[in-house]
Structure formats: structure tokens, C-alpha cells
Amino acid sequence: MPRPLSATIHTAALANNLAIARKYAPKSKIWAVVKANAYGHGLARAFPGLRATDGFGLLDLEEAAKLRELGWAGPILLLEGFFRPTDIDVIDRYSLTTAVHCDEQLRMLEMARLSKPINIQLKMNSGMNRLGYTPEKFRAAWERARAVQGVGQITLMTHFSDADGPRGIAHQLEAFERGAEGIAGARSLANSAAVLWHPDAHVDWVRPGIMLYGASPSGVTADIAGTGLKPAMTFQSELIAVQTVDAGSSIGYGSTYTANAPMRVGVVACGYADGYPRVAPEGTPVIVDGVRTKLVGRVSMDMLTVDLTPCPSAGIGSRVELWGANLPIDDVASAAGTVGYELMCAIAQRVPVRAE
Numbered sequence: 001m002p003r004p005l006s007a008t009i010h011t012a013a014l015a016n017n018l019a020i021a022r023k024y025a026p027k028s029k030i031w032a033v034v035k036a037n038a039y040g041h042g043l044a045r046a047f048p049g050l051r052a053t054d055g056f057g058l059l060d061l062e063e064a065a066k067l068r069e070l071g072w073a074g075p076i077l078l079l080e081g082f083f084r085p086t087d088i089d090v091i092d093r094y095s096l097t098t099a100v101h102c103d104e105q106l107r108m109l110e111m112a113r114l115s116k117p118i119n120i121q122l123k124m125n126s127g128m129n130r131l132g133y134t135p136e137k138f139r140a141a142w143e144r145a146r147a148v149q150g151v152g153q154i155t156l157m158t159h160f161s162d163a164d165g166p167r168g169i170a171h172q173l174e175a176f177e178r179g180a181e182g183i184a185g186a187r188s189l190a191n192s193a194a195v196l197w198h199p200d201a202h203v204d205w206v207r208p209g210i211m212l213y214g215a216s217p218s219g220v221t222a223d224i225a226g227t228g229l230k231p232a233m234t235f236q237s238e239l240i241a242v243q244t245v246d247a248g249s250s251i252g253y254g255s256t257y258t259a260n261a262p263m264r265v266g267v268v269a270c271g272y273a274d275g276y277p278r279v280a281p282e283g284t285p286v287i288v289d290g291v292r293t294k295l296v297g298r299v300s301m302d303m304l305t306v307d308l309t310p311c312p313s314a315g316i317g318s319r320v321e322l323w324g325a326n327l328p329i330d331d332v333a334s335a336a337g338t339v340g341y342e343l344m345c346a347i348a349q350r351v352p353v354r355a356e
């Protein structure tokens with residue numbers, strides 16, 4: 001028997017969340033973003049829940065090939081483009097759409113021998129300052145791309161840095177419109193935060209990721225209350241031991257937590273080698289036997305410890321939810337100083353995952 005730790009992927013929640021993305025951006029086509037092995041959910045496991053999308057966005061050529069093997073014949077977008085001339089052969093073979101963000105990529109396309117034209121998304125750097133051409137250089141890049149024999153349709157793309165925060169997207173929209181003015185072609189701008197909170201950015205294609213997995217782009221659970229988004233992953237385990245400690249006893253490595261009264265402590269089969277964040281401090285929420293309680297003491301490699309005071313009947317074998325259907329991943333992430341994105345992507349290889 002494996003340890004009682006596992007993750008469950010909720011296919012119906014993925015389908016529900018995709019439908020919600022459509023409800024928010026009813027006039028746009030959707031690139032369902034499944035990079036990083038579908039944000040840790042597993043590409044093959046996420047695919048059935050997301051197959052009503054218009055296209056899939058990802059980074060890795062192997063993941064693109066895997067989607068084709070799963071039977072996906074529709075568009076697949078390489079969000080970072082390609083890195084070597086040989087990548088273009090794979091793009092050609094699997095009929096992928098690719099981002100193009102720099103002259104080096106254009107040069108590789110100019111040199112490539114293709115069996116048919118490939119569609120590209122020409123990326124503008126409208127203020128994120130990571131990938132893309134500045135608004136000033138965009139038209140020249142577009143003209144160069146248009147002149148490449150092997151390039152088919154050109155979509156204009158940019159990415160927002162602050163769609164989930166107070167700065168917003170107005171400055172980037174303005175830069176994008178300035179750089180793209182008078183250039184024909186579909187537009188693709190919005191990540192999840194812009195799908196939810198900036199309808200003016202929806203345009204032709206949207207690119208939701210995190211919302212499909214039922215977490216908040218801002219990392220704050222309350223920000224997606226009322227959207228109808230549902231957690232697509234539940235990370236669960238069981239108590240494998242219970243300790244009753246006296247006042248003054250400490251728990252775990254470094255004795256970081258000391259009981260100030262007699263208490264029962266549950267030991268959960270889950271640690272940082274499973275993808276639970278080691279930095280999660282005392283107080284991080286955990287659900288035991290359906291009751292919300294908290295982490296006490298340091299997270300170790302294979303175990304973590306929880307306060308059983310609010311759940312006196314819990315014992316060995318009691319069900320523990322680390323995050324998921326009843327405990328928003330963003331609540332755990334924010335306690336640990338991070339976002340749901342990082343936690344879901346970090347589920348370790350040794351954790352058995354199944355879809356339901």
C-alpha cells in the first residue's frame with residue numbers, strides 16, 4: 001500500500017471553470033493554458049475537463065506532442081515560442097502555433113524549411129519587460145514576419161503584469177494599441193485576471209490559466225468569491241499518529257512550537273518532499289475530519305503536524321485535506337507567503353494523482 005497521501009483532480013470542476021471563463025469572455029476564443037503539466041494537475045488528466053476549449057497554450061514541445069497523442073487536433077500555442085532551429089521541425093510536424101518575441105526567432109523562421117505555413121503570435125512588450133518587441137519596434141517586426149514565406153496568420157499578443165492588482169492594465173493597453181495601430185490581425189491579451197476583471201481586454205482570444213484550476217489570480221480567495229470557480233485539485237492525506245503532549249512540550253524540528261497547555265497533535269503523512277511548502281508557518285490552515293484547524297511546528301520532509309484541539313475525535317486514519325474542495329489553495333498559499341500557482345505546480349512526482 002502507498003502512503004495515504006494523494007491528489008484528486010476534479011474533471012467536472014475543470015469543465016465548470018472553463019465554462020465560467022467563457023461566460024466572462026463570451027465573444028472571445030479561449031486558449032486554455034496548460035503549461036507546467038497543466039499547473040501540476042497532469043496534462044492527460046486535465047485534458048478531458050478542458051477539451052471544450054478552442055485551443056491549448058503551453059511551453060513545452062513534448063507536452064504539445066502529448067496533446068496530439070491524446071487526440072487534440074485543434075490549435076496549440078507555444079507561449080514562449082521556440083529556442084532552436086530543430087524546434088521548428090516539431091512545430092511543423094504537429095502543426096503548432098508559436099509565439100515569436102524576438103529577431104532571433106524570426107531569423108530561424110526565415111531559414112526554416114516548412115511543409116506548410118505556421119501561424120504565429122507576434123508578441124509585444126507593452127510594459128511587462130520580459131518578452132516581446134516594444135511598441136516602437138512592433139510594426140517593423142510584423143512587416144518582417146509577414147514577409148516570411150513560412151509564416152501564415154499573425155496574431156498580435158501581449159501579456160499583462162498587473163491585471164490582478166491596483167495598477168491595472170490601462171498603461172499596457174495604451175501601449176499595445178499604440179504599437180498595434182493599423183496592423184491587421186486577431187488580438188490576444190488577457191490572462192485569467194484580465195478575463196475576470198478587465199472586459200475591455202478580452203478581444204479575439206483570451207488565455208486563462210489559473211482560473212481554470214479554480215484558484216485566484218491575485219492569490220486572495222475572497223477575490224474569486226461569487227465567480228463560481230471550483231478547486232480542480234484536492235490534496236489529501238490521513239493522520240498516521242497522534243501525540244498527547246503536556247504544556248511546555250515542543251513539536252518537531254527546531255522546537256519551533258511549544259504547547260502552552262496539554263494538547264493532542266496529529267501527524268499527517270505529507271511533507272515538503274510531497275510539495276507541501278516547508279515555509280508554511282504555524283497557523284496555516286489544514287482540515288482534519290472536516291474541521292478547520294492549523295499547522296503546528298515545522299513541516300518536515302515526509303510529515304507535518306496539526307493541532308487536534310478543535311477535532312477531539314480525530315485519530316489515526318482521520319482524513320486530512322491539505323487544500324482543495326473544502327480548503328482554498330490560496331488560503332494555504334497566502335499563509336506560506338506564496339500563491340496557489342506555486343503550490344499546485346509543486347505537487348511532487350511521488351504523490352499518486354488520480355482524476356475523478
Ligand SMILES: *Cc1c(COP(=O)(O)O)cnc(C)c1O
Pocket residue numbers: 033035079159190191192193207208209210211217
Ligand atoms: C501563464 C500564461 C498565461 C496564463 O496566466 P494565468 O495568470 O494563469 O491566467 C497567459 N498568457 C501567457 C503568455 C502565459 O505565460
